[in-house]
Amino acid sequence: MVSASLVKELRELTGAGMLDCKKALEECNANIEDAVAWLREKGISSAAKKASRIAADGLASILIKGNDAVIVEVNSETDFVAKNQEFIDMVDTITNAIMNNNPKTNEDVLALDNIENLIAEKTAKIGEKLSFRRFTKLSISDNQVFGSYIHMGGKIAVLVVLNDTEEEVANNVAMQAAAMRPLVVKRSDLSDEDVEKERAILKEQAINEGKPADIAAKMVEGRIAKYYKEVCLEEQEYIKDGDITVGKYVSNSGGSIDKMIRYEVGEGMEKREEDFAEEVAKQMGN
Numbered sequence: 001m002v003s004a005s006l007v008k009e010l011r012e013l014t015g016a017g018m019l020d021c022k023k024a025l026e027e028c029n030a031n032i033e034d035a036v037a038w039l040r041e042k043g044i045s046s047a048a049k050k051a052s053r054i055a056a057d058g059l060a061s062i063l064i065k066g067n068d069a070v071i072v073e074v075n076s077e078t079d080f081v082a083k084n085q086e087f088i089d090m091v092d093t094i095t096n097a098i099m100n101n102n103p104k105t106n107e108d109v110l111a112l113d114n115i116e117n118l119i120a121e122k123t124a125k126i127g128e129k130l131s132f133r134r135f136t137k138l139s140i141s142d143n144q145v146f147g148s149y150i151h152m153g154g155k156i157a158v159l160v161v162l163n164d165t166e167e168e169v170a171n172n173v174a175m176q177a178a179a180m181r182p183l184v185v186k187r188s189d190l191s192d193e194d195v196e197k198e199r200a201i202l203k204e205q206a207i208n209e210g211k212p213a214d215i216a217a218k219m220v221e222g223r224i225a226k227y228y229k230e231v232c233l234e235e236q237e238y239i240k241d242g243d244i245t246v247g248k249y250v251s252n253s254g255g256s257i258d259k260m261i262r263y264e265v266g267e268g269m270e271k272r273e274e275d276f277a278e279e280v281a282k283q284m285g286n
Helices: 004-014 018-027 032-049 085-099 106-126 167-180 192-208 213-231 246-252 276-285
Strands: 057-065 068-076 131-139 144-151 156-163 241-245 256-264
Touching: 004 018, 004 032, 018 032, 032 106, 057 085, 057 144, 057 156, 068 085, 068 156, 068 256, 085 106, 085 131, 106 131, 131 156, 131 256, 144 167, 156 167, 167 246, 167 256, 192 213, 241 246, 246 256
Parallel strands: none
Antiparallel strands: 057 068, 068 131, 144 156, 156 256
């Protein structure tokens, strides 16, 4: 017979439901360590059932310590869970694990400090698919500074590295990148393929407008210049002073932009189309 106090202890250790804890202890002859492992296995099994769900919400987060910085994106299915303290704590655990190690791939991250099991356990407990999507870890030299900006409580996170300037300048550049969605720091960061693809689209647009081929070609070059000003951080109009570009703002301080990492939660991922009422109705119908 499993005592109620033992069930309570296991529940506090794992966060699992009372019935699951009671069953785990019965299966493991009241050995609490074995029961924790049993529930972990069960959690992983439960998490696997959620693998086909879409997790395109979540949080992007940044941690800076000295000359090192980490930016991550961890996904959930809903914004409600992304605001849950337990989910936030999990994101912090993952970010710190990356900071304290040097993983190169997502698989490396999942192998750190039982991160993969942690995500599976939280998936089972919270009841939504949770997934680790991406990360970047950067280190700077003594003449460089980090700038960072978190927008909308973690929906957008930007980490930049600037040379030979102040942190305030770098933070302003990070805010610019969050607001204006640049793709790259400078023109040379764009691939020839990307530029030619954009040029082809612009040419087709000009022809569809009924312009002759020679006029269309000139229009394309003008529109490509505008494209650069939209997608290249250095060439964007600086949001705090429309008379200068971001590159000019930074150079006025004696600096230059070295790197930019911009994570927008769920970008490029399929979104859930169900609304909350429909989800509740589905749950009640089960």
